[in-house]
Structure formats: C-alpha cells, structure tokens
Amino acid sequence: MELVYVFHSGFAVLSDKASLLFDYYEDTDKDYGFVHEELLKRPEPLYVFSSHFHQDHFNPEIFKFKEKKDNIVYILSADIARKRSKYVKDQDYIKLRKGGSFEDDLIKVKAFGSTDIGVSFAVNLEGKEIFHSGDLNNWHWMDESTQEEWQGYEKSYLDELSYIKKDKRSFDLVMFPVDPRLHEEKSRGARQFLEAFNVKVLAPMHFWDKPEDDEKLLQSAKEHDVLLLNIKKRGQKFSLPW
Template sequence: MKITWIEHSSFLLELPERVLVLDYFGKTRLPLPANKPVTFLASHHHADHYDKAILEHGTDQIWYVLSRDIFGPQDEHHIKVKPHQRYELNGMIIETLKSNDEGVAFMIEVDGWRILHAGDLNDWHWEEENDQDRQENEVLKRRFDRELERVAGRTFDLAMIPTDPRLNDGYNRGLLGWAKVCQLGWIAPMHTFGENDVIDRLLQDPACAELRSRILDLRKGPQVLEDPQR
C-alpha cells in the first residue's frame, strides 16, 4: 500500500487494485491514479473532513461512502452510512463506529488490510476552567470508552488517529486509548490543523515509546507500507 497524507485528516491510500481517499477537503481536484476504481470516504460534514468538490469526480468507477449527516445524493454510487453498521462494497467490508463529536469512524477490511480511520472519534479532553468544562470532558470520555469497548481486541494494520495539538498535554490521549485495547500496526497521526511538528512531539514522548517504531512521519511524503499478509 502507498499512503499519502494530503493534510489534516485527509489521506490517499493506493492499493494494487483500488484507491481509497479518506476525509478529503480542498478546492483542487486530486491527481487520482488512472485505471483504478476509487472510493471516497467522509466521516462527517465538518469542513475539515469533507468538501462537496469530491462529487465533481463523477461516478465512472468512483464510489462515495458518506456519513449520513452529509447532504447530497444517495444511490448505488453514493452510500450513506450510520454508526454501528456493516457494509459491503466492491469486495470491501466497511464497519462504522459512532463518533463522540460528529459522524462516524471507519473500520475497513480491504485486500488483506485492516484499516482504521477514526474521524473525530477521540478522547477530547479540553482544558477545564469550570465544572461545566469538567462535566463535558467526562461525557466525551464515556462516549469514547464506550466505542472502544466495541472493538477491544481487534487488530488494525494501519490506524489513522487524531493527535490534535489544541488539546495540549492531552494530544495523545486518544492514541494511547486505542493502543490500550487494540493491536495497532502502522500509526498515522492526523487532525493536526497544520501544526505538524506534533509528530516530533509524539516521536519524543516517553508515553508513546512502545509505539514509536510504528508511527509514520508522512511529512516527508508518501510511503509504501508492507503487505500485512507477508
């Protein structure tokens, strides 16, 4: 698999027989590889995860898997998804979790790969200034933990997980939560809002020491990942 980090939470995954584009947003057309079917997946409607411009690529060997909160067409090429469901599409199995913010997280089985794109499902622990802030953090944490309970024990060969620098010291809480209950192969940090030096912080963070060798630094450009079946 060739993985390209476009920006923020947007990735292009090129497999031998297909291409996946996850949470793309932007105003220019993507340079999609020729002669391969393409599936766009969008976890929710937020402007940093979805842009209706993707629909301009049409439906010739192109499919769209969109969270149901995204307005737009719904037909055999435009599939609307909701949380806690299982879908089969073109030889892929796509399962969804419920985000504790908006929309869904994606779990994808495709061509021997088990892939997680967490969307906005994260341990959103914001700085607390009062009791209301504390209570809101507790609600978000309970919702996050409830989703992790559903997938405890699973293995993901590639996991794209938020490491949001706006959370300050809590930037890695979500990643550590996933790593506690699931087996993670390659890890692609995301949801960085352009503050991509958060990857350096991850690589130097003692709390992430056991994960360090699996954290991808995609600032350097696309990387080719080994087939997990080898």
C-alpha cells in the same frame, strides 16, 4: 500498499486493486495536487469516504471527481444527507450510520461511532484492516472544562472503544486525531486507542498545517511496538510495511 497524507484528516490508501480516499478537505496544493493529478488518474476503483458533515471532513467537490474518473464509489456518513442535503440530493452514494456496513468484491466496510458527530470507518482491503477515526477521539478539553465534564467526555470515548472491540481487536493501519488544540494531552485519545487495540501503523491527523511531535505518543508507540508515521507535509508518501 502505500499511504499518502493529503491534508488535515485526508489520506489516500493505494493498492494494486483499489484506492481509498478519506475525509477529503483540500488537495495537497489546495485546489490541485496529488488527488487531482495522480489519484484520479489511477485505473483502479476509487472509494471516497466522508466521516461527517463538518467542512474539514466533507467537501462537496468530491462529486466533481466523476468528471475525471468513472469508477468511484462514495461512502458517506448519514448525517451528511441531513446537514448537507443540497450537495448530495441527486448523488449516487452509500449512506452509513453507526453499525452499518457495506461490502463488494474489493472491500468490506463497517461504520463505528464518534464522540463528535458522524462515524468512524473500518475498512478491510486485501485482507488488511484499516481504520479512519473521523472525529472519534477523547476530546477532553481539560483546559476549558471542569474535571467532571472532561471525565464525562473521556467515558464516552472509552465506551466507543468498547463498542469497536466487540467486532475488532487489531488494525494494520489507523488514522487518528492528534489535535494541537488539546495542548499537553493532544495524544491522549491516540494513546488510549493503542492500549485498547493491536495496531501496526499509526498515522496522526487533524492538525491542519501544524504537525507536532508528541513525546507521550512516541513513547506509547514504542511500548506497543507501533510504527508511528512522522508526517510533516502535504503529499507525503509512506510505503506500508506489508
């Protein structure tokens, strides 16, 4: 199984039986690149996920993928139908909200919550548990909020983790925001996730074209025996350790 960093929060997971594409915003070369030149040419079924309607997580261009590939299943957060109705009105897709699920012969999907909008996705593919956080994160904004405000944001985040733990305890692969706008605590949510769940591989995301090493996250990954992927550029590929 292989992971490809597309851009921002966009990733592709490749297996011999299926491919997953999460939160497509731009291709590895903006309009073209890995998705158009490789992913859409793979014969295996493709599942396209969008966690919410924000433009950096949902690009209506995904529906044009059908011009190049027939066997595509779209799985979108329910808020997209409300906020981007003109783009999805005549489209065939699976609509999920928090607590919803989808299953076929290849994958099992459960939608969990977010601390912003939309959902996060847990996907079982070939027995591997894969989690894409969407905009689920500890958006504490310490530099801009009072202590009472950011502690409230943090409680909402920890409550969402408790909700997930009712169903899931471990993940093989987690894609999670490490947003540089949060400055010194940009990895706080990711570190708390590693404390709450048994995670094998962590892929940082939601940093646009500005990936940054984070010593706190590096230390947390080491303490929890997590493989932290060192993402540096669009199109970077990682062979997953299973």
